[in-house]
Amino acid sequence: MRNTGERIVQNALMLVAFSALASLLLIAVFIFKEGLPFLLRTGLRDFLLSSDWRPQEGHFGIYPMIVSSLWVTFGAMLVGAPLGIACAIFLNEFVPKSVMRVTKPTIELLAGIPSVVYGFIGVIVVAPLIRSHLGGPGLSVLCAAVILGIMILPTVISISVDAIGSVPNSYREGALALGATRWQSVHMVVLKAARSGIVAGVILGMGRAIGETMAVIMVAGNSVKIPHSALDSVRTLTANIALEMGYATGQHRQALFATGIVLFVFIMILNSLAMAAMKKSVK
Amino acid sequence: MTAAVDIAELDLFYGAFHALKRVNLAIEPRKITALIGPSGCGKSTLLRVLNRMNDLIPGCRIAGTVRLEGRDIYAPNVDVCALRKKVGMVFQRPNPFPLSIRDNVTFGLRVAGLSDSQALDAMAEKSLKAAWLWEQVRDKLDSLATALPLDQQQRLCVARLLAVEPEVILMDEPCSALDPISTAKIEELMLALCEHYTIVIVTHNMQQAARISDSSAYMLLGEMVEFGETPQVFENPKDKRTEDYITGRFG
Ligand SMILES: Nc1ncnc2c1ncn2[C@@H]1O[C@H](COP(=O)(O)OP(=O)(O)OP(=O)(O)O)[C@@H](O)[C@H]1O
Numbered sequence: 001m002r003n004t005g006e007r008i009v010q011n012a013l014m015l016v017a018f019s020a021l022a023s024l025l026l027i028a029v030f031i032f033k034e035g036l037p038f039l040l041r042t043g044l045r046d047f048l049l050s051s052d053w054r055p056q057e058g059h060f061g062i063y064p065m066i067v068s069s070l071w072v073t074f075g076a077m078l079v080g081a082p083l084g085i086a087c088a089i090f091l092n093e094f095v096p097k098s099v100m101r102v103t104k105p106t107i108e109l110l111a112g113i114p115s116v117v118y119g120f121i122g123v124i125v126v127a128p129l130i131r132s133h134l135g136g137p138g139l140s141v142l143c144a145a146v147i148l149g150i151m152i153l154p155t156v157i158s159i160s161v162d163a164i165g166s167v168p169n170s171y172r173e174g175a176l177a178l179g180a181t182r183w184q185s186v187h188m189v190v191l192k193a194a195r196s197g198i199v200a201g202v203i204l205g206m207g208r209a210i211g212e213t214m215a216v217i218m219v220a221g222n223s224v225k226i227p228h229s230a231l232d233s234v235r236t237l238t239a240n241i242a243l244e245m246g247y248a249t250g251q252h253r254q255a256l257f258a259t260g261i262v263l264f265v266f267i268m269i270l271n272s273l274a275m276a277a278m279k280k281s282v283k
Numbered sequence: 284m285t286a287a288v289d290i291a292e293l294d295l296f297y298g299a300f301h302a303l304k305r306v307n308l309a310i311e312p313r314k315i316t317a318l319i320g321p322s323g324c325g326k327s328t329l330l331r332v333l334n335r336m337n338d339l340i341p342g343c344r345i346a347g348t349v350r351l352e353g354r355d356i357y358a359p360n361v362d363v364c365a366l367r368k369k370v371g372m373v374f375q376r377p378n379p380f381p382l383s384i385r386d387n388v389t390f391g392l393r394v395a396g397l398s399d400s401q402a403l404d405a406m407a408e409k410s411l412k413a414a415w416l417w418e419q420v421r422d423k424l425d426s427l428a429t430a431l432p433l434d435q436q437q438r439l440c441v442a443r444l445l446a447v448e449p450e451v452i453l454m455d456e457p458c459s460a461l462d463p464i465s466t467a468k469i470e471e472l473m474l475a476l477c478e479h480y481t482i483v484i485v486t487h488n489m490q491q492a493a494r495i496s497d498s499s500a501y502m503l504l505g506e507m508v509e510f511g512e513t514p515q516v517f518e519n520p521k522d523k524r525t526e527d528y529i530t531g532r533f534g
Pocket residue numbers: 297300302320321322323324325326327328329340
């Protein structure tokens with residue numbers, strides 16, 4: 001009797017687990033099925049390297065969106081990585097453990113704030129500041145970089161904190177016993193030992209930044225063009241898909257799916273890099 | 284002869300816990316002094332008083348005086364970093380940094396602000412030779428130090444100390460992670476080093492203390508029970524408690 005019960009539970013769990021995996025797989029298959037034929041027909045070069053995005057006339061060049069995505073992501077890293085790493089160092093090395101026990105979960109909670117709220121803050125606070133102090137439309141690469149930089153903080157901080165926290169204390173003691181100051185022991189030994197973990201955190205943050213959609217649509221301005229300065233308004237790959245999917249048909253629709261494939265590849269590459277870095281740090 | 288390190292009426296508290304009680308100890312220069320005693324009696328604590336590593340432990344307080352060559356190392360104007368260069372420490376588990384062998388040896392010098400790579404390399408070679416490690420690592424100075432065998436790691440830790448030219452070397456059970464052959468090598472190295480350096484070693488190995496030390500201090504529950512020349516402490520202990528411990532450990 002007991003055995004039958006166990007078997008039912010086991011099979012049910014297996015079914016659930018497989019359906020979760022299967023749905024992920026299906027999504028991937030679906031994107032590729034819709035986008036790949038289009039990609040093959042248009043040719044990678046025309047699709048990726050042409051700046052002509054006029055879907056109504058049948059021109060599908062996503063080069064401006066790729067450049068914009070890269071700039072926005074790069075900017076977000078410039079904002080988020082130093083802040084996040086500095087914060088992780090501070091929490092690990094310069095405050096009592098009890099502070100850390102409160103602060104770290106709080107920061108991780110920030111990851112749960114819906115991205116539309118970040119976008120809202122970008123529109124209400126950051127964009128007007130940029131417009132009045134630096135000029136331009138306000139909704140811009142810079143605004144998106146600042147907002148995304150803040151959004152990736154939880155990822156960068158929590159992974160870096162773990163990486164730095166797992167550096168054995170004997171390294172710190174060894175450095176201090178040789179006459180190093182606290183900061184010397186941190187940057188000459190601890191950060192070197194935690195390097196791959198920190199890199200993994202930054203790369204994962206990058207993946208989040210490149211994939212973020214809602215907040216970016218709200219703060220980047222969405223004009224399809226190659227930005228010439230950080231104050232220009234831009235449209236990222238993700239924003240392009242979200243903005244046009246609602247009314248796209250035929251070729252246009254397929255082009256958006258193909259854009260999805262490009263994003264998919266970007267993120268896969270980033271995640272594999274992060275995984276490789278993590279593996280190195282475990283050793 | 285004046286003592287290299289002079290500890291007078293030292294009390295140490297971890298919060299409310301009285302870990303060292305009225306300890307007096309005069310450590311002679313260029314000799315090996317062994318600290319022995321059962322687990323938890325305060326040997327490591329006493330050792331870490333000498334380079335102020337206990338400063339890092341929250342709630343740790345001390346009273347009494349500790350003098351290095353006549354100067355109070357707990358005086359308010361003492362530069363702790365400079366003190367730790369003069370009083371170096373080798374830990375129980377070899378703890379080379381996850382850097383290259385070269386960067387390990389030159390660490391103390393770089394920390395002190397030296398950046399001339401020729402001078403650094405020269406010091407690295409000199410220190411590695413003094414720690415009897417040069418022959419083994421001369422061809423792989425740029426490889427990772429943590430990949431060395433344990434005994435070489437421990438000698439690398441000695442080498443990286445020697446590079447900053449300390450006066451006193453503290454060793455907290457430096458051989459407990461090593462096999463007997465590596466232990467013998469480290470012991471031999473200590474005997475050679477004590478021509479130039481004052482060495483204080485904590486050990487649980489009575490034979491080791493008897494073999495290499497000039498003076499021995501027996502501690503029990505935070506008290507300094509007996510301190511004297513090693514042959515006297517081992518063969519002719521004045522205190523009954525020392526005798527019990529030593530016969531127990533040898534027997
Ligand atoms: N950071 C600390 N906080 C509180 N108590 C401590 C701390 N470090 C050591 N103690 C206590 O102080 C006493 C002496 O510790 P110490 O490490 O100096 O002993 P030891 O003689 O080196 O022992 P062992 O031979 O096991 O290394 C022990 O009772 C220990 O529990």
